Amino acid sequence: MVSPICANLEAVRTAVEQFCVRSKRKPEEITLIGVSKTFPADAIREAVQCGLTDVGESRVQEVLPKLEELRDLPVRWHFIGHLQRNKVRHVVGRFWLIHSVDSLRLAEELQKECEKKWVEQDILIEVNCSGEESKFGIMPEKTEELVRQVANLNRIHVKGLMTIGKLTENEQEIRQGFRLLRQLFEHIRGLDIAGVEMRYLSMGMSDDFHLAIEEGSNMIRIGRKIFGDRR
Numbered sequence: 126m127v128s129p130i131c132a133n134l135e136a137v138r139t140a141v142e143q144f145c146v147r148s149k150r151k152p153e154e155i156t157l158i159g160v161s162k163t164f165p166a167d168a169i170r171e172a173v174q175c176g177l178t179d180v181g182e183s184r185v186q187e188v189l190p191k192l193e194e195l196r197d198l199p200v201r202w203h204f205i206g207h208l209q210r211n212k213v214r215h216v217v218g219r220f221w222l223i224h225s226v227d228s229l230r231l232a233e234e235l236q237k238e239c240e241k242k243w244v245e246q247d248i249l250i251e252v253n254c255s256g257e258e259s260k261f262g263i264m265p266e267k268t269e270e271l272v273r274q275v276a277n278l279n280r281i282h283v284k285g286l287m288t289i290g291k292l293t294e295n296e297q298e299i300r301q302g303f304r305l306l307r308q309l310f311e312h313i314r315g316l317d318i319a320g321v322e323m324r325y326l327s328m329g330m331s332d333d334f335h336l337a338i339e340e341g342s343n344m345i346r347i348g349r350k351i352f353g354d355r356r
């Protein structure tokens with residue numbers, strides 16, 4: 126019998142392919158991150174056995190024991206949650222990509238920790254494109270300035286932008302946020318800032334990845350549609 130996680134993963138892959146066809150894009154240019162927060166290490170192992178290559182987690186305390194238990198797994202770990210400065214030492218060097226850098230102070234803390242550990246860290250800048258007060262992320266109009274400042278930190282490498290879609294049933298409003306991030310991405314790419322690479326556009330979750338793909342996302346973060354509902 127095919128495990129539910131494998132079947133879910135397959136269904137998400139098929140959906141991604143369909144949305145790509147519809148928007149004349151190539152499925153292989155879209156990185157699928159399985160978001161495993163609240164699920165145990167065994168569930169992650171299972172997903173990886175079914176071909177998942179990228180795993181996303183959002184809470185530091187929760188992910189540390191999982192990282193320990195899954196040290197042998199050949200996956201790229203993504204830190205996608207809000208990162209507090211006092212937790213930076215736990216994540217630096219352990220994650221392939223940190224998606225949630227939204228202030229210079231946080232970037233400076235990351236830089237300091239990288240110097241201490243003698244490592245470098247790839248990051249995305251998280252942008253609040255929905256205008257919701259409850260959301261983390263730098264304001265769109267401040268993004269270019271933050272990217273320029275982070276570019277001066279020699280151990281932190283900006284690889285793109287991330288956003289969380291607006292929490293609404295209104296597809297137009299969700300789409301507007303994604304479109305804004307895409308425009309910022311293209312704008313900053315065009316500036317050709319030394320040390321900055323606009324490569325990853327991380328947007329789209331279980332309920333809105335179809336819209337994100339149509340709006341140009343190349344990195345989607347899928348939790349519930351792969352692992353099931355969270356308790």
Ligand SMILES: *Cc1c(COP(=O)(O)O)cnc(C)c1O
Nearest residue numbers: 160183205330331346347348349
């Ligand atoms: C939880 C989470 C996801 C995945 O959400 P689903 O709706 O379960 O797909 C994606 N991105 C971030 C930042 C998250 O915290």
